[in-house]
Amino acid sequence: xxxxxxxxxxxxxxxxxxxxxxxxxxxxxxxxxxxxxxxxxxxxxxxxxxxxxxxxxxxxx
Amino acid sequence: xxxxxxxxxxxxxxxxxxxxxxxxxxxxxxxxxxxxxxxxxxxxxxxxxxxxxxxxxxxxxxxxxxxxxxxxxxxxxxxxxxxxxxxxxxxxxxxxxxxxxxxxxxxxxxxxxxxxxxxxxxxxxxxxxxxxxxxxxxxxxxxxxxxxxxxxxxxxxxxxxxxxxxxxxxxxxxxxxxxxxxxxxxxxxxxxxxxxxxxxxxxxxxxxxxxxxxxxxxxxxxxxxxxxxxxxxxxxxxxxxxxxxxxxxxxxxxxxxxxxxxxxxxxxxxxxxxxxxxxxxxxxxxxxxxxxxxxxxxxxxxxxxxxxxxxxxxxxxxxxxxxxxxxxxxxxxxxxxxxxxxxxxxxxxxxxxxxxxxxxxxxxxxxxxxxxxxxxxxxxxxxxxxxxxxxxxxxxxxxxxxxxxxxxxxxxxxxxxxxxxxxxxxxxxxxxxxxxxxxxxxxxxxxxxxxxxxxxxxxxxxxxxxxxxxxxxxxxxxxxxxxxxxxxxxxxxxxxxxxx
Numbered sequence: 001x002x003x004x005x006x007x008x009x010x011x012x013x014x015x016x017x018x019x020x021x022x023x024x025x026x027x028x029x030x031x032x033x034x035x036x037x038x039x040x041x042x043x044x045x046x047x048x049x050x051x052x053x054x055x056x057x058x059x060x061x
Numbered sequence: 062x063x064x065x066x067x068x069x070x071x072x073x074x075x076x077x078x079x080x081x082x083x084x085x086x087x088x089x090x091x092x093x094x095x096x097x098x099x100x101x102x103x104x105x106x107x108x109x110x111x112x113x114x115x116x117x118x119x120x121x122x123x124x125x126x127x128x129x130x131x132x133x134x135x136x137x138x139x140x141x142x143x144x145x146x147x148x149x150x151x152x153x154x155x156x157x158x159x160x161x162x163x164x165x166x167x168x169x170x171x172x173x174x175x176x177x178x179x180x181x182x183x184x185x186x187x188x189x190x191x192x193x194x195x196x197x198x199x200x201x202x203x204x205x206x207x208x209x210x211x212x213x214x215x216x217x218x219x220x221x222x223x224x225x226x227x228x229x230x231x232x233x234x235x236x237x238x239x240x241x242x243x244x245x246x247x248x249x250x251x252x253x254x255x256x257x258x259x260x261x262x263x264x265x266x267x268x269x270x271x272x273x274x275x276x277x278x279x280x281x282x283x284x285x286x287x288x289x290x291x292x293x294x295x296x297x298x299x300x301x302x303x304x305x306x307x308x309x310x311x312x313x314x315x316x317x318x319x320x321x322x323x324x325x326x327x328x329x330x331x332x333x334x335x336x337x338x339x340x341x342x343x344x345x346x347x348x349x350x351x352x353x354x355x356x357x358x359x360x361x362x363x364x365x366x367x368x369x370x371x372x373x374x375x376x377x378x379x380x381x382x383x384x385x386x387x388x389x390x391x392x393x394x395x396x397x398x399x400x401x402x403x404x405x406x407x408x409x410x411x412x413x414x415x416x417x418x419x420x421x422x423x424x425x426x427x428x429x430x431x432x433x434x435x436x437x438x439x440x441x442x443x444x445x446x447x448x449x450x451x452x453x454x455x456x457x458x459x460x461x462x463x464x465x466x467x468x469x470x471x472x473x474x475x476x477x478x479x480x481x482x483x484x485x486x487x488x489x490x491x492x493x494x495x496x497x498x499x500x501x502x503x504x505x506x507x508x509x510x511x512x513x514x515x516x517x518x519x520x521x522x523x524x525x526x527x528x529x530x531x532x533x534x535x536x537x538x539x540x541x542x543x544x545x546x547x548x549x550x551x552x553x554x555x556x557x558x559x560x561x
Contacts, residue, residue, distance in 0.1 A: 010324065013323055013327075014322070014324065016249075017313070017319035017320040017326075019176075019248055019250055020176070020252075020313060020314055020319075021314075021317075021319070022091050023091055024091050024095070025314070025317075026317070027317055027318065028318075029317045030316050030390075031315050031317065032315050032390045032391070032393075032450060033386060033389035033390050034389070034390065034391065034463070035390065035391060035463050035467070036463055
């Protein structure tokens with residue numbers, strides 16, 4: 001096995017770490033940030049967050 | 062860093078995707094697949110989770126009672142089934158087989174289904190397995206309280222209960238391998254390695270211990286050797302594997318970043334598998350065993366620093382720059398706490414197994430502190446994190462109260478930290494007192510009393526945490542979670558009402 005083949009194999013192996021992501025839950029998109037920031041003395045923060053993605057057929061009306 | 066600085070997936074993304082019909086189709090297919098997979102796991106996973114929480118509450122009350130009896134020995138002293146010798150094994154076995162095993166199997170089912178990308182086949186098999194498992198735990202605890210304990214650590218269930226548990230496990234494991242057999246082609250993720258290994262290790266440990274202690278019992282001190290090999294490896298190979306596998310899924314998924322190094326993950330897994338199974342005999346330091354047996358276990362435990370370091374480094378590097386997100390994600394804060402506790406657990410395990418220190422900590426409260434560090438601070442916290450992630454996907458609702466999540470987290474964190482501190486320090490003080498020839502044994506037990514009272518206080522905190530979590534879970538189960546279409550707890554109207 002050449003060095004380049006070994007490097008390719010290792011790179012391919014590292015790609016396996018990405019199989020838990022897909023188009024709907026992609027790399028780079030944090031999820032489940034559902035806790036609000038602390039509001040000391042009733043201050044308001046604008047805290048965008050990502051809702052837990054509930055599959056469409058489970059979404060309640 | 063705040064969430065605003067992070068590349069979140071936002072609603073506008075769907076609109077962008079809509080511009081390409083091909084992408085929309087692929088996304089829709091994935092969504093439907095995911096929905097079908099989650100729907101197929103809903104009943105068995107919720108059954109395992111609900112059962113686990115009921116056992117958690119029972120185990121907590123038994124644990125609190127056990128703790129108070131240590132410094133208030135006359136409490137209910139006239140009632141046979143409430144004597145310390147019965148409620149302590151009942152507490153431990155409820156926690157090990159009722160809570161920890163059931164919640165771990167529930168999480169494993171969901172993770173396997175997601176990672177195999179296939180719907181759960183024959184869910185009734187798992188429902189039957191869960192029902193039988195509950196029956197086994199119920200019979201076992203009843204047997205212990207009735208005075209039928211076997212006397213072996215974590216194997217106190219009478220033989221008839223163990224048989225029921227084994228049959229239940231057979232149903233569960235047959236499902237696990239069926240799922241793996243019909244998985245969609247592709248690489249097997251690190252979480253699956255740990256889960257499949259755990260599903261193979263448990264019957265090996267439990268079966269070997271049952272055979273060697275009850276069906277064809279070994280003689281003399283070898284019984285203690287088998288018992289500690291089982292108890293220690295149940296912690297490492299069964300609970301530890303499930304928790305590590307779960308953490309390897311939850312941390313990257315929540316922060317949206319792949320594991321830092323898949324190669325480190327592989328090294329960590331194989332070194333863990335190789336070295337962890339040799340441990341257990343370090344609990345018998347200075348016991349009537351050949352020295353090499355104990356030394357081999359101590360050496361293996363020291364070598365487990367390799368998987369601990371690789372796993373710790375991998376998680377740390379994955380999380381680097383994303384630690385502030387722990388404020389916003391309940392899953393992340395519980396899982397990261399558990400992952401850190403895993404490192405501490407291993408370090409403490411190595412320290413108290415060294416002969417020079419074991420001289421003082423052996424046969425003291427420090428051993429109990431070590432067990433709580435592994436089973437609670439590490440395993441249970443990771444499981445809580447996984448439940449915060451999985452349950453909303455099963456019931457289609459969001460957790461209702463952020464305040465209850467915070468209360469659960471902080472009560473658990475302070476509770477378990479205080480408990481471990483009290484038990485480890487108290488154990489060391491107890492050991493030093495016992496080693497002092499000028500003190501009588503009763504005086505050495507007196508020295509640990511303040512720490513035992515402190516442990517009871519920490520137990521109250523944990524009790525609060527568990528009942529809060531059970532209440533919150535109950536709300537989800539009975540359809541009282543949030544169903545808003547906007548992010549949980551960030552409903553603008555709700556926010557406005559709270560602010561003004």
